[in-house]
Amino acid sequence: MEITKDMTMGQILGVDPDIAFVLMDCGMHCVGCPSSIGESLEEACMVHEINVDDVLGRISSFLAEKNKA
Secondary structure: OOOOOOOEHHHHHHHOOOHHHHHHHOOOOOOOOHHHHHOEHHHHHHHOOOOHHHHHHHHHHHHHHHHHO
16 A cells, blocks of 8 residues: 555554654654544644655655565
8 A cells, every 4th residue: 555645644554553663763753642643644744844755755665675575
């Protein structure tokens, strides 16, 4: 499944809970916060002043590597 910037954090973590580690590594340490679950990835990135395209790239790379194994 492709992750998009319009997906909520809850939807993204539903695809693969290990994506939380990628998000935290990008500076989003509030992944477990109940209010963050309803935010889109784009909204969460804006709040944390993080480039959403960079985060999407890291998530895509993570999932590609994980699927290789």
